[in-house]
């Protein structure tokens with residue numbers, strides 16, 4: 518009996534080991550696949566603004582643009598595309614710092630509402646020009662310990678996604694509140710939503726949901742993994758709630774300064 522029992526236990530251990538190895542290999546394959554998609558996405562993301570910049574700059578250079586208004590319009594396109602390029606490069610640099618464990622954050626007392634306000638101020642034009650409405654419901658004096666730049670990077674990433682993966686209802690609701698010893702920041706959109714299956718993976722590096730044309734060539738799959746990293750370095754948590762076709766809410770919990 519003892520032998521039989523032992524053999525059974527050994528078999529179970531062996532099977533468990535095989536399962537673990539199998540699972541890891543599967544994960545690695547998935548990661549490699551995501552990575553190669555990432556390289557092609559990033560190349561596309563960089564090539565598009567670059568070719569727009571050189572096309573419009575050349576047209577201006579050759580003196581082919583007659584009116585002042587048209588010239589102004591072309592300069593604006595060039596500057597907007599250059600900003601886009603900078604944002605992509607920054608995101609990749611930030612991410613590689615995280616990967617190399619070189620990211621450092623200086624946590625200082627920060628007024629959460631003020632930090633959100635600042636981001637929204639620079640976003641108002643962007644949101645309005647795309648036909649978005651937004652609301653910001655806030656409680657005052659929510660003081661957390663945070664690295665302001667990193668936290669704003671988090672807000673920008675989530676907001677950018679809310680805009681990028683939007684639907685017909687262009688409405689975003691932002692809320693901050695006090696949960697006792699935690700502050701809560703939620704960003705809700707009414708966009709395309711994320712299936713339950715994908716919700717499990719969106720925080721993985723390089724992961725992107727294949728949503729057909731809508732999101733093609735518009736992302737790197739790094740945003741949310743960076744967001745998750747930053748939040749965890751702030752001793753916080755991020756949760757997603759979403760329904761396909763109805764919209765998504767990201768909720769971030771951060772400890773309040775004692």
Ligand code: ADP
Nearest residue numbers: 678679682719725726736737738739740741765
């Ligand atoms: P990306 O650069 O592709 O936007 P992210 O890491 O920011 O990378 O997001 C990962 C994936 O999660 C996206 O490709 C998208 O499919 C999905 N996603 C993120 N935010 C939203 C949202 N607000 N609504 C719908 N899908 C989203």
